[in-house]
Amino acid sequence: MTSTESTPSTTGKCPVSHIGESFDPLAANEMYEFYAKARKEEPVFYxxxxxxxxxxxxxxxxxxxxxxxxxSAANVLELYQVPCEAALNIVGSSGVKIAPSLVDEDPPVHTRHRQALRRPFTPERVKTLEPMIREFVADKIDGFIKRGEADLIDDFMYEVPALVLFRMMGIPDSDVPITKQFIKRLAVFGFGFPDEEEQVEQAQNLADYWGYIKGHIERLLADPGDDVMSQFIAQLQLPKNSDLWDQDYVQTIMMQLTFAGQETTVNASGGMYRALLENRDQWELLCADPSLVPNAVEESLRFYTPVPQWKRITTKATTLGGVDLPAGQRLLIALGSGNHDDAAFDDGDRFDIRRDNANKHMAFGWGRHRCLGEGVARLEMRIALEETVRRLPHMQLVPGQSWEFSPNIGHRGPEHVHVTWDPAANPVPADRP
Known part of the structure; x- marks a missing residue:
């Protein structure tokens, strides 16, 4: 409904405005235009x-x-629609027990779990990953550099975050293809509106992945390594944390890390290349001055936020943006909208890799729930950008390509970014045909 007149709501939140009636949480290219209007007319709407x-x-x-x-973060993992009975039966009979964990826990238990998991993600530990990441990035570019055309998702960034994360998690490289297939289907099940046939398929996928994770954790319990999950298990089994130990919790954390550590970074990388190559002056500026790469990563995360919408729920009556909210109200926090807010970022809809406060974005959340793996994602994006600027400064977007997105609310990035270039003009001699 597009009328500007208020319309009574059937859910008790009346009146519903034209902003609320016209909101499409799955919108892709129109998302930022709609949110600009909402920020001006009705910054908190139902x-x-x-x-x-x-x-x-x-x-x-x-x-x-x-x-x-x-x-509270307690509702973060609530599904946007209740699955059909057949899907619920598959999940229930397979033993899937997804426990409340870091993303949907509140202090003080959240604080203790986060502390137990944080060591592998400290700046010092993340820095040691650089040689491995650079090797993966170089290997992927080597595979298409002489071809003259590529999809920067399928041919490049689809696997790099997975290879890095799985090496950190102690998962064999040979398992990357099967785990990627598991993870790719989870976004729509958890954050979208699949039909019943899709729900059944995705529920079986979830069950299969849970079984895979359970087997992996049981192997680590029998033979711990120096990987992220072995270290986490060791921390939870310390006497001071004995009340925190729970195998289902550990399996839940592994599922969330393997999902978020790939899906978010792949989406962020796709958005980064789209923004830079659509704004050709910014790409050429970057190629002329590669020292701008770190800030270009931050501006890309701000401009095309990979997690554009997230959730919270009120625990008590409060006022937000001039709207009185009782306890128990579910909120969709539009991180992508906040990252375009002119009040925080001058001319927020403009892409500018020299923006001096680009790193104030909320692409990785904020505060207690800020993403633990943000340092790894930034490093992966920085290295990928450094190498493409060095080896493919002349690549361009394929004209007229359509931008496709996974139909879900919480995770957003182009499914494909098609580019072309003249391989005979590759600046590195060894990269020429």
Whole structure:
């Protein structure tokens, strides 16, 4: 409905405005245009489709992310639709027991779990990953550099984050293809609106992946290594953390790390290359001055936020953006909208790799729930960009390509980024045919 007149809601949140009625949480190219309008007209609005309050301004989102007492993360992993009975039966009979974990826990238990998991993700430990990441990136580019055309997702960044993460997790490289297939299907099941046939297929996928993870964790329990999950298990089994130990919890964490550590970085990388190559002046500026690469990564994360919408729930009555909210209200926090807010970023819809506050974006969340793996994602994106700037400064987007996105609310990035170049003009002699 597009009328500007208020319309009574059937869910008790009336009146519903034209902003709330016209909101499409699955919109892709139109997302930022819609949110710009919402920030001006109704920065906190009710969506009858989702039965959620949508929060669009940077300062309001920051308030939510910082105040964990008023805004709980407990609903983060709630499905947007209840699966059909057949899908629920598959999940239930397969022994899947996804426990509340880092993303949907609140302090103080969240604090203790985060502390137990953080060591492999400290800046010092992340820095040691650089040679491995650079090797994976170079190997992928070697595979298409002389061809003159590539999909920067399928041919390049689809596997790099997985190879890095799985090496960190102690998963054999040979298992990458099968685990990638498991993970790719989880976004729509957890954050979308699949039909019943898709629900059954995705529920079976979830069950199969849970079985894979269970087997992996049991192998690590029998023979620990120096990987992320072995270290996490060791921390949970310390006497001071004995009350935290639970194998289902460990398996849940592994599922979330393998999903987020790939899906988010692949989406962020796709958005990065799209933004830079669509704004050709920015790409050429970067090629002329590669010292801008780190800030280009930050601006890309701001401009095309890979997790554009996330969730919270109120624990008590509060006022947000001038709207009074009772306890128990579910919120959709539009991180992508906040990252375009002119009040926080001058001319927020403009892509500018020299922006001096680009790193104030919320692409990795904020506060207690800030993404543990953000340092790894940044390093992967930086190295990928450094190598493509050096070896493929002359690549260009294939004209007229359509931008396709996974139909889900929580994770957003182009499925493909098609580029071409003249391989005879490759600046590195060894890269020429």
């Amino acid at each position: 969506s009858p489709q989702l039965d959620m309050w949508v929060v669009t301004r940077y300062d309001d989102i920051l308030q939510i992310m910082q105040d964990t007492e008023t805004f």
